[in-house]
Amino acid sequence: MKRFALLLGGPLLATEALKERLKGYRLLAADSGGRHALALGLVPELWLGDFDSSPPWLQEALPAPKEVLPREKDLTDGEALLRKALEMGAEEVLLLGALGGRLDHTLAHLALAFALAEQGLRVVLSDGLAWAYPLLPGTHTFPLASKTPFSLLPHLEATLEVEGARWNLPLTPLRATTLTLENEALGPIRVEVASGRALLYVFGA
Secondary structure, three states: OOOOEOOOOOOOOHHHHHHHOOOOOOEEEHHHHHHHHHHHHHOOOEEEOOOOOOOOOHHHHHHOEEOOOOOOOOOOOHHHHHHHHHOOOOOOOEOOOOOOOOOHHHHHHHHHHHHHOEEEEEEEEOOOOOOEEEOOEEEEEEOOOOOOEEEEEEEEEEEEEEEEEOEEEEEEEEEEEOOOEEEEEEEOOOEEEEEEEEEEEEEEE
């Protein structure tokens, strides 16, 4: 499987655990996402963007091959980088720096993630601490450690079932609810999406 990690411009906690997780992934960066590469001590194989968010010191400090885009365009540097990863044959994508920061960008990243999942790609979004998994209809299992906190959100509505949690959920239609926030895994969990779409949000895993 061709696995890519994309460094985007949102907040990212550059931990040793994240650095370890990136082994086996091809690393690409979008504009100011290059600062995360420095924090991780890694050099992306491609650094793409219009570089309006990357100060001169960052461009001097990061020795990565650049692809410069025009400032006036119909997509963000992050989406352009995602398209580049797909052209390179990506089958699994980690969108790092995709959560938090600007809400408009976070919502756009989630929409892109669901669109990719519908194309058959495995997609995960993270800020280095929390991990978000877009879920389509079907059965999904996650090997979570005991006491791992998580939330499960309908997006925007879904019929969901959860097993293996402190608060299991029988098959239930949900929309616009906080019922499935702040749960806790007892170990591996199983999520059934009978209809609609959902987002699994795991903290610290």
